[in-house]
Amino acid sequence: xxxxxxxxxxxxxxxxxxxxxxxxxxxxxxxxxxxxxxxxxxxxxxxxxxxxxxxxxxxxxxxxxxxxxxxxxxxxxxxxxxxxxxxxxxxxxxxxxxxxxxxxxxxxxxxxxxxxxxxxxxxxxxxxxxxxxxxxxxxxxxxxxxxxxxxxxxxxxxxxxxxxxxxxxxxxxxxxxxxxxxxxxxxxxxxxxxxxxxxxxxxxxxxxxxxxxxxxxxxxxxxxxxxxxxxxxxxxxxxxxxxxxxxxxxxxxxxxxxxxxxxxxxxxxxxxxxxxxxxxxxxxxxxxxxxxxxxxxxxxxxxxxxxxxxxxxxxxxxxxxxxxxxxxxxxxxxxxxxxxxxxxxxxxxxxxxxxxxxxxxxxxxxxxxxxxxxxxxxxxxxxxxxxxxxxxxxxxxxxxxxxxxxxxxxxxxxxxxxxxxxxxxxxxxxxxxxxxxxxxxxxxxxxxxxx
Numbered sequence: 001x002x003x004x005x006x007x008x009x010x011x012x013x014x015x016x017x018x019x020x021x022x023x024x025x026x027x028x029x030x031x032x033x034x035x036x037x038x039x040x041x042x043x044x045x046x047x048x049x050x051x052x053x054x055x056x057x058x059x060x061x062x063x064x065x066x067x068x069x070x071x072x073x074x075x076x077x078x079x080x081x082x083x084x085x086x087x088x089x090x091x092x093x094x095x096x097x098x099x100x101x102x103x104x105x106x107x108x109x110x111x112x113x114x115x116x117x118x119x120x121x122x123x124x125x126x127x128x129x130x131x132x133x134x135x136x137x138x139x140x141x142x143x144x145x146x147x148x149x150x151x152x153x154x155x156x157x158x159x160x161x162x163x164x165x166x167x168x169x170x171x172x173x174x175x176x177x178x179x180x181x182x183x184x185x186x187x188x189x190x191x192x193x194x195x196x197x198x199x200x201x202x203x204x205x206x207x208x209x210x211x212x213x214x215x216x217x218x219x220x221x222x223x224x225x226x227x228x229x230x231x232x233x234x235x236x237x238x239x240x241x242x243x244x245x246x247x248x249x250x251x252x253x254x255x256x257x258x259x260x261x262x263x264x265x266x267x268x269x270x271x272x273x274x275x276x277x278x279x280x281x282x283x284x285x286x287x288x289x290x291x292x293x294x295x296x297x298x299x300x301x302x303x304x305x306x307x308x309x310x311x312x313x314x315x316x317x318x319x320x321x322x323x324x325x326x327x328x329x330x331x332x333x334x335x336x337x338x339x340x341x342x343x344x345x346x347x348x349x350x351x352x353x354x355x356x357x358x359x360x361x362x363x364x365x366x367x368x369x370x371x372x373x374x375x376x377x378x379x380x381x382x383x384x385x386x387x388x389x390x391x392x393x394x395x396x397x398x399x400x401x402x403x404x405x406x407x408x409x410x411x412x413x414x415x416x417x418x419x420x421x422x423x424x425x426x427x428x429x430x431x432x433x434x435x436x437x438x439x440x441x442x443x444x445x446x447x448x449x450x451x
Contacts (some may be wrong), residue, residue, distance in 0.1 A: 100336035210242030332371025
């Protein structure tokens with residue numbers, strides 16, 4: 001689970017009912033596209049990549065505790081509340097890997113080779129997190145060099161903790177030291193180390209999210225984007241609820257955030273987040289606007305909460321309803337969804353197939369309790385795909401899609417309709433399931449990343 005501030009709770013994912021209130025609209029100024037040349041060295045590095053997915057930053061431990069009441073709203077009181085919790089480590093049964101670990105674990109369980117790039121301390125929490133990643137078959141690449149160690153305090157090197165607090169009414173509150181500092185938690189990191197560059201270069205996809213700005217400096221994130229572009233690594237970026245504040249943040253934050261929006265190959269946003277960045281309430285035109293303003297953007301994915309999800313490219317649109325499941329806990333659903341999108345992207349799968357498996361992986365996580373090691377397992381994903389229990393709403397999709405049929409080819413996953421209707425190509429779910437299930441039940445064969 002990512003580390004939200006008190007103002008950024010309840011993000012919107014495409015597998016469950018939510019009560020996320022739309023944010024007020026504001027516009028991000030994104031420069032017009034420029035021509036982009038791919039060098040011979042870049043093409044060679046693409047051919048040499050042997051890691052599927054690398055995640056950047058946002059490594060933390062979630063400590064989930066039941067409390068009589070949630071932390072008070074006052075920042076000073078919240079800090080005292082957190083310090084009291086941290087005064088003695090709680091039992092390990094309350095610890096769980098969080099942040100980008102969720103995405104990496106979900107991806108690894110789909111058969112992708114994964115590496116997590118980030119900082120963990122040399123203390124009991126850091127060793128716990130390292131052990132969890134190792135047990136899931138995920139490599140860990142640290143970001144610290146000798147100069148960073150000499151120029152920073154020992155306390156700032158500690159593993160980032162996120163206290164996930166649950167009151168008797170099952171309401172959630174969050175506390176981490178990132179909430180109480182104007183600087184990123186690991187602001188002392190000055191440059192990408194050789195090991196970090198090697199990990200990025202060797203990976204097909206680099207996954208980043210808006211919560212990375214809570215840990216890493218905008219300059220360091222900007223450098224990571226530039227290097228990924230240089231070595232031909234595809235970039236996934238999910239701004240999350242942090243997108244709103246980053247787009248109006250410090251000049252350095254705005255520059256790095258703008259760089260992510262322009263240079264990412266895949267953008268993932270909720271419909272509310274897309275509206276806040278474009279001023280467009282209709283999700284498809286909002287996605288098109290982000291696609292048009294990007295330089296390298298191939299896919300824009302709009303998450304529509306319990307309705308499903310939409311994938312937009314320059315020439316086509318795909319949509320897939322969510323699955324009906326018994327939701328236990330929504331923590332980690334969005335991270336799991338991103339992992340499956342990366343799976344489809346790397347395997348060059350059809351867009352509607354990619355959305356179907358992403359919705360299934362997110363739904364499988366929602367059926368469990370908590371994130372980290374509790375995210376979707378492959379067997380549960382297969383069960384959901386076999387169930388074909390789609391949460392179809394013909395009236396909703398007709399309203400969304402029929403306004404856009406004149407401009408692009410539209411494909412929609414359906415259990416009810418087969419073939420073309422109102423210029424929309426409805427793909428029968430059984431056909432998609434018959435293509436996905438053998439792939440998931442047999443050893444994985446990695447194909448070319450789409451260009």
